[in-house]
Amino acid sequence: MELVLSPEDAAFRAEVRAFLQEKLPPDLANKSATGLRLGKDEHVRWQKILHEKGWVAANWPVEHGGTGWTAMQKHIFEEECAAAGAPPLIPFGLLMVAPVIMAFGNQAQKDRYLPRILRSDDWWCQGYSEPGSGSDLASLRTRAVRDGDHYVVSGQKTWTTLAQHADMMFTLVRTDDSGKRQEGITFLLIDMHSPGVTVQPITTMDGSQEINSVFLDDVRVPVENRIGEEGKGWTYAKYLLGHERTGIAGTGRSKAQLRRLKEIARSEMSGGRPLIEDPDFAQRIAQLELDLLSLESLVLRVLHDSKGAPGPEASFLKIKGTEVQQKLTELMMEAVGPYAAPFQPEAFREEHWNEEPAGPDYAPPLAAVYFNWRKASIYGGSNEIQRNIIAKAVLGL
Amino acid sequence: MSFAFTEDQQLLADSADRFLADKYGFDARKAILRGDAGWSRDMWRAFAELGWLALAVPEDHGGLGGSTVDLAVLMERFGRHLVVEPFLATVVLGAETVARGGSDAQKAAILPAVAEGGTLLALGVGEPRARFDLHRVATTATRDGGGWRLSGHKAVVLHADAADRLILSARTAGAEDDRDGITLFLVDPKADGVTLRPYPTVDGLRGAEVLLDGVALSDADVLGGVDAGLPVIEAVVDRALVLLSAEAVGAMAETVRLTADYLRTREQFGRPLSSFQVLQHRMVEMLQAKEFAHALCYRAAGAMDSTDGIERARAAAGIKAESGRAGRLIGQEAIQLHGGMGMTDEMAVGHYFKRMTMIDVQFGNAAHHLRRFATLS
Numbered sequence: 001m002e003l004v005l006s007p008e009d010a011a012f013r014a015e016v017r018a019f020l021q022e023k024l025p026p027d028l029a030n031k032s033a034t035g036l037r038l039g040k041d042e043h044v045r046w047q048k049i050l051h052e053k054g055w056v057a058a059n060w061p062v063e064h065g066g067t068g069w070t071a072m073q074k075h076i077f078e079e080e081c082a083a084a085g086a087p088p089l090i091p092f093g094l095l096m097v098a099p100v101i102m103a104f105g106n107q108a109q110k111d112r113y114l115p116r117i118l119r120s121d122d123w124w125c126q127g128y129s130e131p132g133s134g135s136d137l138a139s140l141r142t143r144a145v146r147d148g149d150h151y152v153v154s155g156q157k158t159w160t161t162l163a164q165h166a167d168m169m170f171t172l173v174r175t176d177d178s179g180k181r182q183e184g185i186t187f188l189l190i191d192m193h194s195p196g197v198t199v200q201p202i203t204t205m206d207g208s209q210e211i212n213s214v215f216l217d218d219v220r221v222p223v224e225n226r227i228g229e230e231g232k233g234w235t236y237a238k239y240l241l242g243h244e245r246t247g248i249a250g251t252g253r254s255k256a257q258l259r260r261l262k263e264i265a266r267s268e269m270s271g272g273r274p275l276i277e278d279p280d281f282a283q284r285i286a287q288l289e290l291d292l293l294s295l296e297s298l299v300l301r302v303l304h305d306s307k308g309a310p311g312p313e314a315s316f317l318k319i320k321g322t323e324v325q326q327k328l329t330e331l332m333m334e335a336v337g338p339y340a341a342p343f344q345p346e347a348f349r350e351e352h353w354n355e356e357p358a359g360p361d362y363a364p365p366l367a368a369v370y371f372n373w374r375k376a377s378i379y380g381g382s383n384e385i386q387r388n389i390i391a392k393a394v395l396g397l
Numbered sequence: 398m399s400f401a402f403t404e405d406q407q408l409l410a411d412s413a414d415r416f417l418a419d420k421y422g423f424d425a426r427k428a429i430l431r432g433d434a435g436w437s438r439d440m441w442r443a444f445a446e447l448g449w450l451a452l453a454v455p456e457d458h459g460g461l462g463g464s465t466v467d468l469a470v471l472m473e474r475f476g477r478h479l480v481v482e483p484f485l486a487t488v489v490l491g492a493e494t495v496a497r498g499g500s501d502a503q504k505a506a507i508l509p510a511v512a513e514g515g516t517l518l519a520l521g522v523g524e525p526r527a528r529f530d531l532h533r534v535a536t537t538a539t540r541d542g543g544g545w546r547l548s549g550h551k552a553v554v555l556h557a558d559a560a561d562r563l564i565l566s567a568r569t570a571g572a573e574d575d576r577d578g579i580t581l582f583l584v585d586p587k588a589d590g591v592t593l594r595p596y597p598t599v600d601g602l603r604g605a606e607v608l609l610d611g612v613a614l615s616d617a618d619v620l621g622g623v624d625a626g627l628p629v630i631e632a633v634v635d636r637a638l639v640l641l642s643a644e645a646v647g648a649m650a651e652t653v654r655l656t657a658d659y660l661r662t663r664e665q666f667g668r669p670l671s672s673f674q675v676l677q678h679r680m681v682e683m684l685q686a687k688e689f690a691h692a693l694c695y696r697a698a699g700a701m702d703s704t705d706g707i708e709r710a711r712a713a714a715g716i717k718a719e720s721g722r723a724g725r726l727i728g729q730e731a732i733q734l735h736g737g738m739g740m741t742d743e744m745a746v747g748h749y750f751k752r753m754t755m756i757d758v759q760f761g762n763a764a765h766h767l768r769r770f771a772t773l774s
Contacts, residue, residue, distance in 0.1 A: 077768070132664075133665075134665065135665050135666075135736065136667075138739070139667075159737045190757060202741055204740045204742060205748070205749075205751060269527075271528075271575055272533070272573075280768060287681070333754075335756065337528040338552060338758060339553065339603055341553055341597060341599060341758060342596045342598060342604060344596055358552075358604075358606050359525065359553075361676050367751075367755075371747070371754075374739070374740065378733065378736050378737055382733075384675070
């Protein structure tokens, strides 16, 4: 079922395709498609190419350097980028902190940060979760005490994705614990190069190091780095949550992964025939494809109904989107049978590893990717929290 | 059939529990994994002293002549502690193949040495294009004067890099997917023409690709009858399916326990996670899956020694399908209920999840054995 596009949208899609064909460096596309990890420089390289074209900030309003695209155009753009194997945008600056700065930052903050985000000059990370505050984020304890023109910040943030690359961190800190928990939270921008900031990698079960603990030890943060009012951080964070959601279903990436799953299943043999002809496996792929089609249909409906700012319906997209992503990784791992077992991280983490992997060349990352993607139903508000939101906000329970 | 353990089985269970609790904690295991071999020779000697390596070896070859249930009792404990030593490769697969298929001379040469801990074995019956089919054998053994020449590729051979003797299947007659014409050979891993490409596996074990290029063998290296290897392989692997499931059941039990403990201690929204009914029910689903798999596993273990033919094969396929399904459910839920902590390498739960996932992959996953179960009737 191909999308039926208006002539304008079809023309737009052709334009995006032509651009990707011309400007997406083949080495980056190849790496993304085969599950290789991209380095900081590679992400930045791609984002700068997009910026040159004026397309790096699809969600931003035109006045700040955004595209002014319709919701449908943004969707088409995301789908085409994923289909071409373009590196995913690092969301922390472009998609997460920028909308908050636009909505609640002062002019000086807008002037200072937004152009740098557009140019990918700063790598941002998100300092929300703490060891004791995950799903219950409002219980956070990292403390910021006012000292003249500075806040002195102490505490520990965790699960901070790619903090090892970060120049800046937007963070929620506690400035008051006398009243309601949500009311004592403040939104601060912290320079990661400040004295007292320590980033410590956390090794995940797949053997990778993409998340970190960030220790803040009497870090002096200028008061001018505070977004909006003291004690209003929770409101800003909730606003951001709405923005985080538009691409949350990840349908573009999942479609690309589905194609890859089918390629693997065509190449693998089962009972002397290609695995894709195995009736059990074919049915499981078919079910997954249907799930993905329904998901995309709901994405389009929500985009249409909400004009790009989805409400609690976004929780459906997060739950189903992550379930589809996880199922894809599961079936890909299953497709290679016994060759899921060899652990050869060199084959997908090192650029110049010239040895032959144990199994087919697509096999080495598959188990690690399966383990790694269990995170998807945990992060960004766990799927349990999403169900709470739906129960309350949609069903009124 | 009886669900009560014999006195000897109870003793075995207790001594294994005590020994492993004392010597095979999560940190001890981590230290073992960091070693060069990825497993511990000292631990292996201790297993020999405890009589575990002799458990499956027939009494007339220096062993204890234990039953499949005895082995399941031990494997369940290995699952609880995520033991990485080559017990499955050497004892469950290797020694059993020799005991079932070997000549008296081969048994006498190999089995007492296995029981004492001096000899390690590995069984290579998988191939790159065979997926889970044991009868799909493209590796060939051709007559060469009075001997044989072995050429081909055996895939993901568990603990091959540690083995003193490899036991490999090769085609001596027929087409690639014929059930007849498969022969087992004993191969010295250091022989000319044998290349091992070893690697760690994602669950902390060891495996290797075994490449064979005109390896010269004699008739004395044939294990069992020429062209008649498949029934031996299937009998050995079916029992291994049950014992792998026993290991999985042990891992499930520990995963459920760890997760319940975590929910009791982790507080969010001002109360322990264990007080949320929705999470309680999910824990109950996990526990149920483990209990059913446990019960079916010991029934299947009994069937390994008391039945043969289709009934035995069905028992093996059935429990492997069930333990695969249950292990996946329990593993995925355990990570989810642990939240971010479950994703970290420092928590044990992820290691159990990985082992259960790889047990499912080994010798055929849940989908494969469910289909086999349906076909065998």
